[in-house]
Amino acid sequence: MDQTPNIGALDGKVDALRHGKLPQKDHTKDMSLPTRPKPNGGALSTDSLPQPGNALTGKQEHYLKRELLSQQVDFEITELASTTALQRFGAPFRSDYGEVAPVDSDLPILRFIFVHHVRNFPFLDQAREKEFWQDKLQVFLELFAQKHISSSEDRLEESKRRKLAIKAKKLVELMMVSGIPTASGYEERIRFSELEVVDRGAQDQGLLVNAPEGHSINGWDVNVAGVRTTSVKRNFRYHQHAEFIIRVKQAGKPDHYVGRRYGEFAKLHKRLRTELPGKVLAPLPRKNKNTTSHTFFAGGDDDDGSSVSSGSTQNTGITHDDSGSLRNLVGMGHRRGASLQPDRASPRASGEYRKEHVVLYREDQRVSLRAFLRTFLQNSQIAASKAMYEFLTGSPIKVNEEEMEDIDRRKLMDEKRIEEQKRFYEIARQRAKELDVYMERFRRDIVERNGLTQLFQEIKDKERIADLSTEYQKFAEWLRIEVAATIYHLFLAEDNSPELFAQAKRIHSMLPYTALKQVIRFANPAVVMNGVLDLFLAQPFGTRSLAQRVFGMALNDGIKAFQKSIDALVVKVDDDVFCEKLKSFTNADEDTKNDVRSEAVVDGVELVVAILKSDEIKPELSPEQIGKAFNAYVAWNNAVENVDDEMKTGAQLFSYLKQLLKMYTRQRDKAMMLSVIEESVTLYLFRDLFKIFYEPLVRVYKSANVYNSVTDFAGFMDDMFHVLDHAQRQDVSADPNQTVQSFIDLCARHQDDFYKFVHEVHIHDNGLFTQIMGWLEGILEFLRNGPRGGKLDMNALFQGAVEMGQIDKAAAIAEIDHLIKWQEARKKWHQDKTRQKMAAENSSSSGGAAAPTPPPGSTTFRSSDFGINEADLADLDGDDSGSDSREDSEEDTNPIAAEQKRRAKKQDHLRRNAGEPVKPEVKQLKMLKEGFLSMLRMVLAD
Numbered sequence: 019m020d021q022t023p024n025i026g027a028l029d030g031k032v033d034a035l036r037h038g039k040l041p042q043k044d045h046t047k048d049m050s051l052p053t054r055p056k057p058n059g060g061a062l063s064t065d066s067l068p069q070p071g072n073a074l075t076g077k078q079e080h081y082l083k084r085e086l087l088s089q090q091v092d093f094e095i096t097e098l099a100s101t102t103a104l105q106r107f108g109a110p111f112r113s114d115y116g117e118v119a120p121v122d123s124d125l126p127i128l129r130f131i132f133v134h135h136v137r138n139f140p141f142l143d144q145a146r147e148k149e150f151w152q153d154k155l156q157v158f159l160e161l162f163a164q165k166h167i168s169s170s171e172d173r174l175e176e177s178k179r180r181k182l183a184i185k186a187k188k189l190v191e192l193m194m195v196s197g198i199p200t201a202s203g204y205e206e207r208i209r210f211s212e213l214e215v216v217d218r219g220a221q222d223q224g225l226l227v228n229a230p231e232g233h234s235i236n237g238w239d240v241n242v243a244g245v246r247t248t249s250v251k252r253n254f255r256y257h258q259h260a261e262f263i264i265r266v267k268q269a270g271k272p273d274h275y276v277g278r279r280y281g282e283f284a285k286l287h288k289r290l291r292t293e294l295p296g297k298v299l300a301p302l303p304r305k306n307k308n309t310t311s312h313t314f315f316a317g318g319d320d321d322d323g324s325s326v327s328s329g330s331t332q333n334t335g336i337t338h339d340d341s342g343s344l345r346n347l348v349g350m351g352h353r354r355g356a357s358l359q360p361d362r363a364s365p366r367a368s369g370e371y372r373k374e375h376v377v378l379y380r381e382d383q384r385v386s387l388r389a390f391l392r393t394f395l396q397n398s399q400i401a402a403s404k405a406m407y408e409f410l411t412g413s414p415i416k417v418n419e420e421e422m423e424d425i426d427r428r429k430l431m432d433e434k435r436i437e438e439q440k441r442f443y444e445i446a447r448q449r450a451k452e453l454d455v456y457m458e459r460f461r462r463d464i465v466e467r468n469g470l471t472q473l474f475q476e477i478k479d480k481e482r483i484a485d486l487s488t489e490y491q492k493f494a495e496w497l498r499i500e501v502a503a504t505i506y507h508l509f510l511a512e513d514n515s516p517e518l519f520a521q522a523k524r525i526h527s528m529l530p531y532t533a534l535k536q537v538i539r540f541a542n543p544a545v546v547m548n549g550v551l552d553l554f555l556a557q558p559f560g561t562r563s564l565a566q567r568v569f570g571m572a573l574n575d576g577i578k579a580f581q582k583s584i585d586a587l588v589v590k591v592d593d594d595v596f597c598e599k600l601k602s603f604t605n606a607d608e609d610t611k612n613d614v615r616s617e618a619v620v621d622g623v624e625l626v627v628a629i630l631k632s633d634e635i636k637p638e639l640s641p642e643q644i645g646k647a648f649n650a651y652v653a654w655n656n657a658v659e660n661v662d663d664e665m666k667t668g669a670q671l672f673s674y675l676k677q678l679l680k681m682y683t684r685q686r687d688k689a690m691m692l693s694v695i696e697e698s699v700t701l702y703l704f705r706d707l708f709k710i711f712y713e714p715l716v717r718v719y720k721s722a723n724v725y726n727s728v729t730d731f732a733g734f735m736d737d738m739f740h741v742l743d744h745a746q747r748q749d750v751s752a753d754p755n756q757t758v759q760s761f762i763d764l765c766a767r768h769q770d771d772f773y774k775f776v777h778e779v780h781i782h783d784n785g786l787f788t789q790i791m792g793w794l795e796g797i798l799e800f801l802r803n804g805p806r807g808g809k810l811d812m813n814a815l816f817q818g819a820v821e822m823g824q825i826d827k828a829a830a831i832a833e834i835d836h837l838i839k840w841q842e843a844r845k846k847w848h849q850d851k852t853r854q855k856m857a858a859e860n861s862s863s864s865g866g867a868a869a870p871t872p873p874p875g876s877t878t879f880r881s882s883d884f885g886i887n888e889a890d891l892a893d894l895d896g897d898d899s900g901s902d903s904r905e906d907s908e909e910d911t912n913p914i915a916a917e918q919k920r921r922a923k924k925q926d927h928l929r930r931n932a933g934e935p936v937k938p939e940v941k942q943l944k945m946l947k948e949g950f951l952s953m954l955r956m957v958l959a960d
Contacts (some may be wrong), residue, residue, distance in 0.1 A: 074812060307383070624676070
């Protein structure tokens with residue numbers, strides 16, 4: 019247990035802080051919104067002197083607070099893995115030492131979040147302290163902690179638990195830094211006005227992903243540029259097939275074209291599954307043989323020959339129409355089932371404009387396959403794979419004149435699509451901008467105290483949208499525009515939109531809405547689910563339940579699969595003592611494992627080496643075996659670093675030992691998970707969680723007559739597909755206002771049905787919505803105004819520690835100033851890095867064209883409206899010292915190649931972070947930990 023330090027030298031300020039008696043300067047009188055003052059500017063600067071009576075400047079206060087909070091959050095998140103963590107947590111968890119008071123909790127931050135924002139969450143607030151929290155959840159979590167599932171270091175990969183812990187640490191740190199204010203009221207952060215420019219510029223890449231060229235992804239710039247027909251002889255006849263022409267660019271290499279049939283895309287998908295086992299791959303678009311038609315204006319300065327279709331080769335047709343309009347296409351602008359044969363026009367005068375109807379063979383398939391390829395290339399592993407390289411570079415072709423005309427025509431269509439999308443979004447933004455005044459009022463209503471509760475109370479009281487107050491009606495109008503733009507974007511604007519549209523339409527046609535409505539109307543889901551739970555969780559005569567058998571079967575299959583790999587490796591190692599020693603390590607107690615891991619770190623060797631030479635792990639090795647293992651380790655390092663074929667042979671033994679340790683570790687993890695599932699407390703916990711969350715929702719769903727909304731949803735889907743079909747076929751007007759209005763009208767026709775659904779659910783929710791809104795308001799209240807227990811008096815903490823002789827004042831001030839300079843340098847480094855990335859992207863884009871700004875409404879709310887300071891958000895968002903988002907768990911059949919890849923990945927990470935300022939070491943500030951913890955406990959004790 020932590021011992022509370024003597025803080026009497028703090029001049030009684032901590033005690034006064036606990037009771038809220040410290041005088042504070044009022045900064046809120048002139049603020050337009052009732053939020054807690056968190057000044058980012060003012061007269062203070064980095065070199066400002068402290069205010070009279072204070073030991074620290076505003077910046078020094080903030081970054082001292084942030085450093086100490088960061089240390090405490092890191093400790094608490096790490097400590098959660100301890101088997102005794104919950105016993106030191108406090109209520110509602112039990113402790114061997116009796117009830118732990120809030121001011122004595124070792125985990126005050128997590129205790130505060132749990133008590134105020136987890137335990138009182140609607141649903142969980144009904145859970146009983148002893149029956150649920152202590153006898154089930156606490157027992158389960160302590161049981162899981164006792165299993166000591168392997169860590170990231172053991173498996174040389176980033177485990178999901180570690181990634182989750184890193185994210186949790188960042189979120190909790192952000193919440194505490196923004197939520198807990200300092201007592202002086204002069205807290206100040208580093209300011210970079212240019213950061214907003216960078217953030218805005220970073221969003222200027224929107225529609226470039228659909229551009230035909232200039233969009234380099236992981237070193238590849240690819241475009242499925244055209245379609246041609248090829249003849250293949252099968253038996254005695256020739257069969258015609260579509261072949262997609264792919265234009266490929268690589269930096270420093272000349273452009274080239276390759277031709278690939280649909281089946282070759284399918285083969286690529288299969289090869290990637292084989293080369294990258296276990297990797298989740300996007301599905302291949304379905305084969306689509308539809309031909310599409312587009313309309314656009316062509317100039318009169320070209321000759322007639324250029325407008326004649328090469329239909330015999332490309333199956334592309336053109337017809338001329340002088341009576342049309344400028345409208346070329348809406349979204350994809352597709353016309354189904356158009357003729358493939360061209361109508362030839364008579365000669366025309368130079369400079370005359372006419373409307374051309376262009377029929378493009380397999381156009382939908384082309385753009386969907388382009389989206390498929392670019393999606394794959396977004397992943398660095400796939401982009402660097404052998405299968406992708408051979409697909410994009412093997413058997414290049416030469417493009418003839420007719421094929422180049424087809425490519426140019428389709429490139430023009432791509433450019434016109436993007437232009438249409440820009441115009442659509444621009445019109446939508448202009449219409450949304452007209453609502454800015456009302457949206458600002460709505461924003462003020464929401465960010466004020468209980469704004470969300472008032473919004474949902476209005477929905478509960480008013481039966482129709484027309485009855486809502488003006489601000490809420492305008493918000494509904496803004497939502498119509500947003501939903502309309504989303505539908506347009508999903509089903510018309512993207513390369514994969516035809517595929518998504520076809521899938522959605524197919525699923526919609528198969529759903530039995532009428533039968534589904536009757537099932538929902540007359541069935542009792544609660545009774546059905548309870549029966550299913552009884553069936554799966556029952557343990558007749560104390561035997562295992564059906565659920566345990568199902569999960570156990572899956573885990574046992576995994577254990578058996580690992581055993582097969584282990585048996586194969588044991589044969590390759592050909593030394594039973596080596597194998598037995600590695601197995602003994604995986605089954606050893608955690609203290610022994612930690613000792614061996616520490617030895618490996620101190621000696622700077624692989625964990626396998628530390629295990630083999632350890633006297634704590636039995637059996638012991640003979641001198642010959644020790645020499646054999648050491649020679650294998652030396653050979654391994656040489657083979658990895660020098661790529662020497664002779665050394666590779668000698669390194670095989672060590673590679674097998676590394677793999678064997680990994681297989682033993684994973685097999686043990688599976689066995690531990692199986693033992694957790696077989697515990698009866700796991701079943702009881704699952705049943706309780708189901709009852710807590712599911713049953714209240716079922717009661718609402720039954721009382722609100724949700725079944726009526728099934729018909730409304732089916733009607734909306736029918737109407738949406740009708741509008742989308744019409745938009746794909748139409749060539750009506752040069753002004754896309756009609757297209758925008760058609761989607762907005764779609765939303766308007768069905769908004770009352772949706773509102774009725776929300777209204778009916780709300781009035782029959784037995785207070786559930788009100789509770790959820792109150793819960794959200796509680797989080798926002800903490801972020802805006804801080805905890806009710808008071809504020810952190812960083813000046814009192816610092817001055818008290820100086821007077822008690824715990825720290826050297828000058829050295830501590832110097833450490834704080836170094837932290838501030840480090841934060842400034844890190845912000846600048848991230849800013850420069852972002853600008854370089856944007857410059858590289860813009861230089862590779864076609865003409866550096868910027869896409870339109872984000873859709874209207876995306877900046878309606880700011881993080882500061884909800885109490886989260888933008889500077890704190892930028893700090894944590896820029897802190898990429900955590901996990902790499904790329905795949906780490908790749909199974910590689912070649913251990914040496916896998917180690918080379920792991921080291922290359924590490925070097926790549928170091929290279930990408932070259933020049934990043936290094937955080938200065940702090941020694942004096944660590945002396946403040948105990949005093950800070952005592953103050954933090956009192957502030958968060960409420």
